[in-house]
Amino acid sequence: MATPGSAPGRRERKKAATRKALADAALELFLERGYEKVTIAQIAEAADTATTTLFAHFPEGKEALILDDSGERETSLIEAVRNRSDGTSALDALHTFFAGRAPFADDRDLPERYRRASKLVMDTPALWAYARQVWVACQDPLARLLAEAAGRSEPDDSLHLLASYVLETPGHAAGRPDRRAALDEAFRRLRLAWPEL
Known part of the structure; x- marks a missing residue:
């Protein structure tokens, strides 16, 4: 097992390569045939793995092949707040942070794979619902982070509510005709309600 700051070992590299091969195969098949028309078996075959291997890496199934990030969302949220400038x-x-992510960032600023996956998610109701679920799962860590930012030892109900609003805001704004304006307005109102944050 790799320790923080050390290079990943052979086993970790092999696992990462298998996960990437499965995710890449899924994205290509979903884009080519449509999400609903692709089976787990077809993805495993395209990645030259067994279906049991696919489920070992992605036990949540098809949605996770596109949206699983092994904790990247939570880590990114924490870094965005903790590493903010004075x-x-x-x-x-x-x-x-949210303005720099799809669907709010300028497409030219995003890697091609990320752009393609984001469009697929936005165009596929099952993936969009799963994406929302994955973001909402960050609510408790975000509430604790907001408490830290406010100088409190624990989040109260107000900060849990704020965390919920923050995590729901991108999903709401992404459905508006002017996504970026909707995101900006939502955060303007959140600042009015929680001026201390």
């Missing part, structure tokens, strides 16, 4: 509020840092 004078930047927690809500400003979160606003900037």
Whole structure:
């Protein structure tokens, strides 16, 4: 097992390569045939693995092949707030974080694979619902982070509510005609309700 700061061992590299091969195969098949028309067996075959291997890496199934990030969302949220520059509020840092991600960022600023996967997610109701579920799972860690930013030892109900609103905001804004304007307005209102953050 790799320790923090060390290079991953052979086993970790092999696992990462298998996960990437499965995720890449799934994305290509979903884009080519449509999400609903692709089976787990077809993805495993395209990645030259067994279906049991696919489920060992992605036990949640097809949605996770596109949206599983092994904790990247939570880590990114934490980094966005903890690593914000002096004078930047927690809500400003979160606003900037979401504005830089699909579907709000300029497509030219995003890697091609990320753009393609994001479009697929937005165009596929099952993937969009799963994406929302994955973001909402970050609510408790975000509430604790907001408590930390506010100088409190524990989040109260108000901060749990704020965490919920923050995590629901991108999903709401992404469905509006002017996504970026909707995101900006949502965060403007969150700042009014929680001026200390």
